[in-house]
Amino acid sequence: MRLRWLAYPYVLWTVVFTVAPLLLVAWFAFTAVQPDGSSAFTLDGFRSIVAGDRVPLDLLGLQEVFGLTVGVPLYVNVFVKSLQIALLSTLACLLFGYPAAYLLARRRARQRGGTDLLLLLFVIPMWMNALLRTYAWLALLEPNGIVNTVLAAVGLPKGQFLYNDFGIGLGMVYNYLPFMVLPIYSVLVKVDRSLVEAAEDLGADRRRVFTRVVLPLSMPGVMSGVNMVFMPAMTTFLIPNLLGGGRYMLIGNVIERQYMIARDWTTASALSIVLLVFVLASMRFMTRYEKGNEGGGVLL
Amino acid sequence: MKLGRAVRGSYLSLVFVFLYAPVAVLIVFSFNAAKSRSVWGGFTLEWYRKLFSNAEILSSLRVTLIVALLSAAIATLVATVTCIGLDGLTKRRRAVVMNLTYVPIVNPDLVTGISLMLLFVFLQLPLGFVTLLLAHVAFNIPYAILSILPKMKQLDRHLYEAALDLGAKPSQAIARVILPEIMPGVVTAMILTFTLSIDDFVISYFTSGASVSNLAITIYSMARKSVNPQINALSALMFLTVLVLLLVVNFRSNRDLGKTKEGRTR
Amino acid sequence: MRMPVILALVLALLAALALSAAACSAPTTIYFYNWGEYIAENTIADFEKANPGIKVSMKTFDSNEALYQTLESTSFDVIVPSDYMVARLIKEGKLYKPDMAAIPNNAKYNDPRLKAVAFDPDPAVSSQMFDYAVPYLFCTVGLIYSTADVPAPASDEPADVWAPLFDPKYKDRIGMYDSMRESIGVALNVLGLSLNTVDPAELAKAKDMLIAQKDDVRPIYGIDELKDKYVSGELAAGVAWAGDYVMCLDKLEEAGKDAGQLGFALPKGTNFFVDFLAIPKNAKHPAEAQVFIDYLCRPEVSLADSEYAGYSTPNLEAQKSLPEEIRSNPALYPDDAAIASLEVYYSSDEIDEKYSAIWESVMAH
Numbered sequence: 001m002r003l004r005w006l007a008y009p010y011v012l013w014t015v016v017f018t019v020a021p022l023l024l025v026a027w028f029a030f031t032a033v034q035p036d037g038s039s040a041f042t043l044d045g046f047r048s049i050v051a052g053d054r055v056p057l058d059l060l061g062l063q064e065v066f067g068l069t070v071g072v073p074l075y076v077n078v079f080v081k082s083l084q085i086a087l088l089s090t091l092a093c094l095l096f097g098y099p100a101a102y103l104l105a106r107r108r109a110r111q112r113g114g115t116d117l118l119l120l121l122f123v124i125p126m127w128m129n130a131l132l133r134t135y136a137w138l139a140l141l142e143p144n145g146i147v148n149t150v151l152a153a154v155g156l157p158k159g160q161f162l163y164n165d166f167g168i169g170l171g172m173v174y175n176y177l178p179f180m181v182l183p184i185y186s187v188l189v190k191v192d193r194s195l196v197e198a199a200e201d202l203g204a205d206r207r208r209v210f211t212r213v214v215l216p217l218s219m220p221g222v223m224s225g226v227n228m229v230f231m232p233a234m235t236t237f238l239i240p241n242l243l244g245g246g247r248y249m250l251i252g253n254v255i256e257r258q259y260m261i262a263r264d265w266t267t268a269s270a271l272s273i274v275l276l277v278f279v280l281a282s283m284r285f286m287t288r289y290e291k292g293n294e295g296g297g298v299l300l
Numbered sequence: 301m302k303l304g305r306a307v308r309g310s311y312l313s314l315v316f317v318f319l320y321a322p323v324a325v326l327i328v329f330s331f332n333a334a335k336s337r338s339v340w341g342g343f344t345l346e347w348y349r350k351l352f353s354n355a356e357i358l359s360s361l362r363v364t365l366i367v368a369l370l371s372a373a374i375a376t377l378v379a380t381v382t383c384i385g386l387d388g389l390t391k392r393r394r395a396v397v398m399n400l401t402y403v404p405i406v407n408p409d410l411v412t413g414i415s416l417m418l419l420f421v422f423l424q425l426p427l428g429f430v431t432l433l434l435a436h437v438a439f440n441i442p443y444a445i446l447s448i449l450p451k452m453k454q455l456d457r458h459l460y461e462a463a464l465d466l467g468a469k470p471s472q473a474i475a476r477v478i479l480p481e482i483m484p485g486v487v488t489a490m491i492l493t494f495t496l497s498i499d500d501f502v503i504s505y506f507t508s509g510a511s512v513s514n515l516a517i518t519i520y521s522m523a524r525k526s527v528n529p530q531i532n533a534l535s536a537l538m539f540l541t542v543l544v545l546l547l548v549v550n551f552r553s554n555r556d557l558g559k560t561k562e563g564r565t566r
Numbered sequence: 567m568r569m570p571v572i573l574a575l576v577l578a579l580l581a582a583l584a585l586s587a588a589a590c591s592a593p594t595t596i597y598f599y600n601w602g603e604y605i606a607e608n609t610i611a612d613f614e615k616a617n618p619g620i621k622v623s624m625k626t627f628d629s630n631e632a633l634y635q636t637l638e639s640t641s642f643d644v645i646v647p648s649d650y651m652v653a654r655l656i657k658e659g660k661l662y663k664p665d666m667a668a669i670p671n672n673a674k675y676n677d678p679r680l681k682a683v684a685f686d687p688d689p690a691v692s693s694q695m696f697d698y699a700v701p702y703l704f705c706t707v708g709l710i711y712s713t714a715d716v717p718a719p720a721s722d723e724p725a726d727v728w729a730p731l732f733d734p735k736y737k738d739r740i741g742m743y744d745s746m747r748e749s750i751g752v753a754l755n756v757l758g759l760s761l762n763t764v765d766p767a768e769l770a771k772a773k774d775m776l777i778a779q780k781d782d783v784r785p786i787y788g789i790d791e792l793k794d795k796y797v798s799g800e801l802a803a804g805v806a807w808a809g810d811y812v813m814c815l816d817k818l819e820e821a822g823k824d825a826g827q828l829g830f831a832l833p834k835g836t837n838f839f840v841d842f843l844a845i846p847k848n849a850k851h852p853a854e855a856q857v858f859i860d861y862l863c864r865p866e867v868s869l870a871d872s873e874y875a876g877y878s879t880p881n882l883e884a885q886k887s888l889p890e891e892i893r894s895n896p897a898l899y900p901d902d903a904a905i906a907s908l909e910v911y912y913s914s915d916e917i918d919e920k921y922s923a924i925w926e927s928v929m930a931h
Contacts, residue, residue, distance in 0.1 A: 003460075003470070006385025007397065010378055010441070014400040017438040021415030022403075024422055053927055074930050100315045103308050118312070120550060125319050127542040131501055131516055132535040135523045136322030139329060139337040143738075143800045146325060149338050160738060163786065174318070235408035238501065242523060246744050246787030247780065249930050252410050257929065259414060259506075262922045263635055268414075276411050283406065335821070336798070359623075420639075427639040510625050510636040511597055521626065525602050525790040526817075 025276075029269035045270030049075045060084055060165055075254065075271065082250040085165060086233035089172035090180075093229045094222065096173070097180035101221075102214075104181070105188035119185070126178045134171050134242045141167060141243075163245030171239040176232060180225040187221030188214070227286050231279055251275055323539055330532035337527055347533040354530060360518040363429070367514060368497035371436035376489045378437075379444030383452045384478060401442045412439060413506035420507065427509025435507035436497045443496060444489035451485030595621045596643035596854045599633065601841070602626040602790045603813070604646065604703075606867075606874035613861050620854045628789040629745045631922070641848045643855040649840045650747075650913035652699045653686040661698045662845040668856040671863035672700045677880045679902065680704070680840060685910055699842035700859055703809070703877035706897055706908060707748055707839075708832040710796055710806035710814065715739075719831045724755040727833035730803040732756075732779050740785040741792040741804025746925035747911050749776065749787075751837055752805050761837055762912045764920055776928045787929070796828060797821060806830070808897045812876030832897040838908035840880070 029046070031039040052074035056063060058081050063069065072080070100122075108116050125133060140146050141161040148158040161167055191214060199209045237252030244253075251271065258268030330348070334341025351357060386394055404412055416438060420431045455478065463473035479486075501516035508517060522528050598610075603626075610622045625642075627633045630651040637645070637660065647655060655661045666672065680701055686692040709719065709727050715736070719727040731740050731752065742749050751761045753772035763769060779785065786792065786801065793810055795801040797817045806814075811830040818825050843862060845855045861867060865883035872879035872888075878898050879885060885893060893899055900908065 003385050003474075004388030006381050007389055008385070010382035010385075011397060011400075013378070013438075013441070014397070014403075017416070017419070017434070018400055018403050021412075021419040022407075024418040025411070025415045028418060053931075055931060074927055078930050096315070099311060103312050120546060121316065122319070124539075124543055124546060125323060127495070127499075127546065128323070128535070128539055129499060129501070129516060129519065131519050131523065132326070132531070132538065133322065135519075135531065136326045136535070138523075139325050140322060142337070144798050145338050163738075163784075174322070177319075231408055235410045237410065238520075247784060247929075254926075254930055255410065255414070257926060259417070260635065261629070261631055262926045263631075264922075264926075265418075269418075272411055272414055276408070279408055280406065356624075426641060509640040510599060510627065511623075511640045511642070513625070521602075524788070526794045 025269050025272055027269075028265045029273050032266045042266065045266035045268075046274075048267045049073065049270060049274065060088075075251075078249060078254055079251050079274075082234055082252070085169060085172070085250065086230055089169050089176065089233045090226055090230045092169065092173050093177050093180040094226065097177055097225065098184055098222070100177075101181045101184035101188060105185050105191075108185075108189050109193065122178065122181065130175055131238065131242070133175060134239055137167075137171060137174065137243060138162070141170075162243055163248055167243045168240055168248055168250075171243045172229075172233050172236070175239065176229040179228040179232075183225040183228065184218055184221040187218050191217050223286055227283055231283065234279055235275065323535070326532045327536040327539065330529060330536045332529065332532075335527060335529060347529040348537075351530045351533045351537075356518055357515070357530070357534065360513050360515045363432075363512055364498060364514040364516075367429075367433055367436050368494050370433055371440050371497045372490050372494040374437045375440035375444045375493045376448075376486060378441055379448050379489055380479075380482070380486055382441075382445060383448045383482070384474065386449070387452060387457065401445055404439050404442050405446075409500075409502035413503040416503065417506040427507060427511075429508075429512045432504060432508040432512055432514070435503050436500065439500070439503055440493040440496060444493050447489035447492055448482055448485040451482040455481050593619050593621045594851055594854050595623050596851050596858060597641070598622050598624040598858070599636070599640075599642040599645045600624055600626055601646055602628055604841075604871075604875045604877075606870040609862070609867060609871060612867075613858060616861070617857060620857065622858060631746065631918075637846055637848075641850055642846055643849040643851050644858055645844055645846055646702055646841050647699075647844060648911070649683075649685040649695070649842065650911040652695055652842045652844060653691050654913040655844070655846075656691055656694055656698055660847050662847050662849055662852050663698055664700075664845055664852065664856050664859070666697070668853075669700060669860040669863065671860050675863060675865055675868070675881045675883045676701050677882055679905070680880055683838075683840075683905065683910060685840075687912055695842075699844040700863060701880040702841045702843045702862065703872055703875060704838070704840040704880055705807045705809045705877045706832055706900065707751065707805065707807055707837040708811070708830055708897055709803060710741075710811045711803040711829050711831070712796070712799060712801075713827060713829045714799075715802040716829075718829060719833075722832065722834050724758065724833040724835060727831045728752055728756045728805075731785070731805065732775070732783060734782045736783060736802045738784050738786075739800070739802040740779075740783050741795060741801045741806075742779075742785040742787050743789060743792075743805055744787040744929070745789065746921045748805055748807075748837070749928075750921055750924060751911075755833060755836055758835075761835075761909045762917060764916050766920075769920060769924060773924045773928060776924075777931050780928060780931055793817065797823070799827075807877070808832070809875055809877030812892070812898065814876075816876065830897055832900075834907060835909055838900070838905060838910060841877070 030041055030043070032042040032044055034040050050073050054071040055074050055077050057068070057070040057072045058077055059068065060081075104116070104119055104122065107118060138145070142148075143158065143160065143162070147161065151158055161170075195213055195217070196209055199213045204212065235252050237250065237256045240248045240250050240253050241256075249257075255268050255271050255275065258264045258271065262268075329337060331343050331345070332339075332341055333344040333346070386397065389397065407415075413435070416431075416435045417427070420427060420434075425431055459477050459481070460473050463477045464470065468476065499516075500514075501520065504514050504517055505520070508514065513521070519531060519534070522531055605624070610624060614621055627636065630648050633645060633647055634651060634654070637655075652661070681696050684692045685695050709730070711718075711730060716730045719729070721727075730736055731742070742752075747761075750769075750772055753775040754761050754763060754768070756775070757768070757771055759765075759768050759772070785804070786795065792801065792804060792806075793814050794817070796804065796806075796814050808830060811828065814828050815825045818827060843859045845852050845859075849855055862871070863881065865881050865887075868879045868881035869884035869887050872881075872884065879888075885899070896904055
């Protein structure tokens, strides 16, 4: 076909709207505006990441239990904290999500044909605005909220559910659980029944069928689920902003504040680059094990 | 075996309680006469009335719809044209273009939003409606391309040439032969990009400036002020809309459109 | 054959939107950038009724720094910067010099005493303040506290007044403003230092104090969202603009609670500030902006805005209609001696950079 010129406008578009913006982030990371208004090369952005105040490394509060105090730069600590909470949330999504995906897939297999109403019910909250979904937890969990009112009514002590690791983790699991369940579900649904039956015929008990047949076959789904939960969890600033009481900062919040409030674009861009490289590298690492999954990203 | 089924059933029920409890709370409290989020003060429809006379919300709803419609239309158009053209590129060039297309999808929203903001500031475009629309078009095009491309691959490339041989002009051949073939992909692209645009918060937050706000940004700033039951009313309405839309779509067509929603990681 | 239906729907929707957009684009729209919950609910609607040719579109911000950043990328017609930000904008040539003759209500009603305050160390800048900007509302910074949980401060010494904010007894129940000048200001005030210091050693002390506070007391940081938390009793004490305290009293009343639940204390040497109405240089409709500003200076309008927001009105005519307990409260309407004992914020690149670096690292801790 001689229509290839039709693709050229888009090529120009991606150069302007995809390539140039990323180059600009890099440019801002390596330059700073001088007092006279010009820009000059600098490494200050990256330096301020490793040279900030030294603080004790935060290991989800465990450092206090073990009496550990490792001094690290401030932003490194925020980074480590974000990594921890993102990993934990991903793990929680996997632990709670896999059984749900498995059960939904089994139902589907028995039903055959038509759409599964339960699956639809599972997807519906996802279509609601993430802000509203997160906001809803405030009413439930705040110190004088519904959960605490109920706890107090039955004579139990009130708990502090918000503004801490628990609240943020819960917000993440709630928001990202479908990202874990749906890819696993879509792989499990495609698992060939006859493979399972063959294993059963050969005398494998149910646990062995699961660990030797179903689980390995579902790994591509697990991997893309992990990817799809980990990345937003690592970069979110919305959930800590809404559920963190202003005192809970993840790396996304630091970057957002540096751009929007402190206006230190050099540090902010340097942090963005570090975060981007880290996230892309970890995705690359995980997709190495994702062979056979046709191109990822598709949820259902 | 019976016990196993009970356990399985109750596990799924628990998951659904977890998913729906906050939504249910919002809906119930949207009818609460007391402003508080934990005390019941009687039934009222006042928050719904206030919501519909809230100029800020109504204007941001309009911005949201206009941006979603325009960005979906533009992105789908560009993507359709591009997909038709992509077929003629050499394999290597095509790979380059496709890799560039994947970049915004793989990029965290935070970085996409920031980088676009930097671009607009660099180009000295004042942040506002135009930049918001450009940003939405920018993040929508890749999804539109990925929705249309599979249909393009299924297309028999000889059809187009046959049409030319039979005397059709290239424009006629595209309109009469190619377009009808890839139409399902185009429709999917429209719907997908429209919903992605409506749902976006992060990229809009960085690219809309202070003079324009879409619904997500308005909700965000309301949620960070005092307790405002209008947000509950809004949530209830949005939930209802989504529910009805999905059920209708689901029952009206065999092709489950719900399945087209691709996960744009946020 | 679903496609044509969808297309038709989309086109119809677009046409409807375009029509509705065209229908309301006839009057001039001025963009008003204001603090959250800082204007009476009816003011804008009433203004539009009185001036059919002008529509007002309001957006809100929650710190002077956020306002400053936004100005660079967005054009507004009327903004509400605090005094130090007005001084800064004047120095940087970012304000439009309005025709004060077009804003007669300003000279007629607004308290002339404000003109005597030195809002900038440079008298040349300070003297220009009232050529560029019109006072809107003013306020002081003090301690809001729940009278059931926190004893009234023993004196008006800063260390006494602010003590609850640093007391681990109130862990998780302290509110701090996510605004660098106010929060660093509290620490400086306790230490007996100037709210405008740039001395590195003094600032380091304030920073350490705030970091220790974050570790030991774990305050909630916010702006508008704090008010409900004082009203509900979730927070025991916090730093607050006096206006926010008054607003909390209104909310208590609205919720059917006793106004005595919350108290307010003004320490010596704390901040006093005036929020001004100003027109940025890149405003598109300065003439209409002046009409709006003049409207806001009407006594009845200023009274309504002041009562809604809780902040004090500089409008002498409006002050006469205030309830006695408000007008006689020295935290809300300080006399000359009190004004002289309070400190205004100054603004400079150095202050901005140093305070912002401190605040960002406190927040990231």
